[in-house]
Amino acid sequence: MAVEQIDLDAVPGDGRSDIWRQTLRGVGLLPLAETGCLDTGTVTSFRAPAGARMTMVQARGQSFAFSAPGKAPGPLVLLLVLSGRGRIVAPSKAFELADSDLVVVAPEAGVQVEMRGDFSILLLDLSRSAVEARVGRNRAGFPVVLGGTVAASAARPVLRTLAMNLDTLGAGDFAAAEVAVTELVSGALLAELRGNGHERTDSQMANFRRVAAAVNRRLGEAGLSIQDVARDEGLSKRYVQRLFKQHGESFSDYVRRLRLERCKAELADPAHAHEAVGAIAMRWGFRDQSYFSRAFSSAYGVSPSNIRRGVGTVADGRPLQRGKPLKRPAAPMAFPRSAAEFRTHGESPTTELAEPFRQARFHLPANAQTVHWGYLSKSLPPVLTVRSGATVTVETLTQHAGDASERMIQGDAGAESVFEWTRDWKAVDRRGAGPMNASIFGRGAGEGFGVHILTGPIFVRGAEPGDVIEVEFLDIRLRPCANPEFAGKAFASNVSAWWGYQYQDSIVPGARRETVTIFEIDLTEPDVARPLYSYRWTPQTDPFGIVHETMDYPGVLVDPATVTPDWRALRGIEIPARLHFGTVALAPREEDLVDSIPPGYFGGNIDNWRLGKGSRVFLPVSVPGGLLSIGDGHFAQGDSEVNGTGLECSLTADIRLTLHKASGEGRPFLRALSGPLIETETHWVLQSFSYPNYLRELGRDAQSKIYQHSSIDLAMRNAFRQARRFLMEHYGMNEDEAHCLLSLGADFGVTQVADGNFGVHATIPKALWGDGDR
Structure with a gap:
């Protein structure tokens, strides 16, 4: 597993063009000659132990191709537009791209992508054999835009989650997500093919889905046969064989491929690191360890043990402090009055x-x-x-x-x-x-x-x-105090606040509090501020009747009658300006x-x-x-502004x-x-x-x-x-x-x-x- 990132913001201007083009080529993209706006851009690329790659490109106004036409077929590429607008152009078709569009591309087809303005896209390699095994060979005229099917709708949030955690992604999480995305994309492709009038009837497609579900339920049974599945589903063996032939894959090849995918996901998952390779293989129906190793290496180009050595972990994120919730209603615009x-x-x-x-x-x-x-x-x-x-x-x-x-x-x-x-x-x-x-x-x-x-x-x-x-x-x-009672003075406030570094780390665990300290500045000697008094925040009620247990909303005036000032706080301290x-x-x-x-x-x-x-x-x-x-x-x-605020005051x-x-x-x-x-x-x-x-x-x-x-x-x-x-x-x-x-x-x-x-x-x-x- 390896994560690499190139950020143009860190690259001197004279070398940006060459480094950017080299970086794009390194992730399978060929920048076009007219690619121009290189003042900002980031490429983050993740490569799994088995070779699958996921790349996020964030930039402005870029145009690129996936590969030179005629190149030998390799993995398919799944493209998700995280944000931005653009256009995808293939020899036989072209269409516009917008936020959340999901497209399956065959790189050897000479497909070009033209993104306009700021954009962010995610690219994920998909096993061509795995996709073709599910939808049939030579059936889809790529590129294919995956529309509003349930499968496509389910794939998008999975991909967005991967994109958000790309720099800390673990191999186990990626392997599991790769299997899930492949299944969802294949299902979405089947729906697109059905809508385009391909040869299988609705009844045949429904029966194949029944058979595929039965195989998944019994995948761990070493002796699973086509006769067992046909009998369970009330179908003839010959009819089931015909369903798999239409699908472009034999029954035995289909079962072996699914078992290998499950093994691959668990071998890359840290949660299964304590299990022997042989135990995982047996759980998914492989009785012969040597046969399993040969089949696995042939399918993925890497041995089961090497997959395991590439396992990583996902770093925990910091707890949420401030900011909008991840799910929130749309906010209507409102600005200062006209x-x-x-x-x-x-x-x-x-x-x-x-x-x-x-x-x-x-x-x-x-x-x-x-x-x-x-x-x-x-x-x-x-x-x-x-x-x-x-x-x-x-x-x-x-x-x-x-x-x-x-x-x-x-x-x-x-x-x-x-x-x-x-x-x-x-x-x-x-x-x-x-x-x-x-x-x-x-x-x-x-x-x-x-x-x-x-x-x-x-x-x-x-x-x-x-x-x-x-x-x-x-x-x-300083902005002088305008209250005649305090003429010739200015004042400032410091708050040890709930968003400060100290709030979760008090000497007595759980003894969380917000403390306000008011400072006075004598305008005849404005180079120092001296503490006047402090108090602990108590729940304050705003004029609309809302109670604020903490400083969770700005501009709520503290009622002096509700707090107890400590006039001895920080006595003798002077803060230089x-x-x-x-x-x-x-x-x-x-x-x-x-x-x-x-x-x-x-x-x-x-x-x-x-x-x-x-x-x-x-x-x-x-x-x-x-x-x-x-x-x-x-x-x-x-x-560091360690307690959450500086010595806050009004200035001109x-x-x-x-x-x-x-x-x-x-x-x-x-x-x-x-x-x-x-x-x-x-x-x-x-x-x-x-x-x-x-x-x-x-x-x-x-x-x-x-x-x-x-x-x-x-x-x-x-x-x-x-x-x-x-x-x-x-x-x-x-x-x-x-x-x-x-x-x-x-x-x-x-x-x-x-x-x-x-x-x-x-x-x-x-x-x-x-x-x-x-």
């Missing part, structure tokens, strides 16, 4: 937000009309339009202001408008990427699948997919509503404290205008936005940038995650699965690959030089383990190049 909706409440949007800007400096306040809460979306209308080079003062609000509303909301008109929530009115209704009717958990609109208050989005004129937007932080400052924004994001292209918690190639909830004043972050554009949103202000945070920033066109002459590392890159005065910071593009890599239900599949190992691997690629592209190093420098001069650190998609960063000092960053 101008007409504002007017129904006696409000009006400002003129500067309604019209495109032409000046170079702008001010973007934070209020109910300029923020969106808990999600990113390519469909959000921009609240501000600027040109490259513009400077914008952006106000942001922390989603934790309700932890001490008298200090962080009261008297602040912008904050009050965002947090306004009474029994009759909720100013910002959607909070998260879930459904508006809260049909999953009943927590509130959006279900809290995403928590951050984000100001924006900002549309950058001329920004197109493939470009890069540079966000430079000229200044970052590291002002930064946890979330700096462009809109991803893959989905319309994206949970704000897991970060990705588009930026998002990066939570890296190095992204402070004087730094800049480069983000790849995937939708027109980029649609930049900023929020999740932090006074400070340590690497002056930023400069610069557009780098893909076609322009610029820094080499900006060409086909595949994820966030941070630059400070002294360092490069390469930021990566367990899944840089989890929305594509994890397929359907990615926003749930990311919380189950993330690991520091994956994040470390991707950070290493990104750092290596950066050194090779920007500094012209070869691979060996990059490996040496990364080990001697770079620091790899855990950015966060709180955001579903774990983060690891590589910090490279510019001083390694002496006097200048050449």
Whole structure:
């Protein structure tokens, strides 16, 4: 068993074309000459001990053939479109491909596949002899699209499950799934052939299914004969022989093949590792060990003992923390109110937000009309339009202001408008990427699948997919408390939350709790924060009457009468300032509503404290205008964000936005940038995650699965690959030089383990190049 993966994001730009073509050829695909869009792409391939191969290809705009016409027949290929649109072309027919289409291809027929835009497909080798034994030889004019039969419908979720676990798949699971998929596909093919008027009558097909079921029931009987089956089913021996002849396989060949398939599945299954090979063979009707070994090796090209030596295990996934459930109702779209909706409440949007800007400096306040809460979306209308080079003062609000509303909301008109929530009115209704009717958990609109208050989005004129937007932080400052009782102060909150690393690992097992600590910052000495008091979260009831046992929905104001403050918590501690924004994001292209918690190639909830004043972050554009949103202000945070939050506060920033066109002459590392890159005065910071593009890599239900599949190992691997690629592209190093420098001069650190998609960063000092960053 072997799993191999090539990810173009880790490959320097100059070598991508050759490596991509070589990789595709290695999995049986021939890239066509017009194959072009190579800015991103991943090929993950699994090969079982017996030689069967399963491959997932994720990329953009690819065209390829399965094999050169006339090549000797090998395995059939089953193609499942996990996502995307395209077209399959054969010499005698062509048809469109869409999500969940399932196609059986004979590779030697010169079939071509043309995929448009972002796509993900799964390819699985199928034993030609096994399929032909079930449906008859030379009966199907491949390629065949498997329609809406029960068998095809059952095969699709099995294949999707295999695709989702491809990188941790065990040989035993694969062998069992291979048998099941082969049976289901064969059944679906039979239904297609029946619908196309092939020679067997309905009665003959029904009788063959009866006979096949009888064989399966008695497969372990060593002396099973055609007379026994015919007698059991009330048919003549001659009629049963004719049924198998029509099927293209003798009775004895059919029984031997099924027995070998069952043995193969159990030999590859770790659950049967304690059993002798001979015992498994005998259970499935083989009385002669030597005959079994010869038949097995002849059928699969590998001995039974070698199949067993290839057995692997499946790694357990992490328990679900946050995110949408795997099964959920469709979520209707809902966005910040339009101008007409504002007017129904006696409000009006400002003129500067309604019209495109032409000046170079702008001010973007934070209020109910300029923020969106808990999600990113390519469909959000921009609240501000600027040109490259513009400077914008952006106000942001922390989603934790309700932890001490008298200090962080009261008297602040912008904050009050965002947090306004009474029994009759909720100013910002959607909070998260879930459904508006809260049909999953009943927590509130959006279900809290995403928590951050984000100001924006900002549309950058001329920004197109493939470009890069540079966000430079000229200044970052605290938002003062507006309550006269606390004049000259600012406040911040830290929560040891239920999604934090510590929650399942308390000193006393099972003693889980959420603890809020409020910090005070004196604006005359804003470089330190001092703890004011702490309290343990108690169940809070929101204005709609829903009780929140934990912090499971953002913006619920804590009633001071329900908690007991500890004014002695962390006495004498001072936290030095590291002002930064946890979330700096462009809109991803893959989905319309994206949970704000897991970060990705588009930026998002990066939570890296190095992204402070004087730094800049480069983000790849995937939708027109980029649609930049900023929020999740932090006074400070340590690497890992181990208890689930930083020192959360409301911040205001002056930023400069610069557009780098893909076609322009610029820094080499900006060409086909595949994820966030941070630059400070002294360092490069390469930021990566367990899944840089989890929305594509994890397929359907990615926003749930990311919380189950993330690991520091994956994040470390991707950070290493990104750092290596950066050194090779920007500094012209070869691979060996990059490996040496990364080990001697770079620091790899855990950015966060709180955001579903774990983060690891590589910090490279510019001083390694002496006097200048050449």
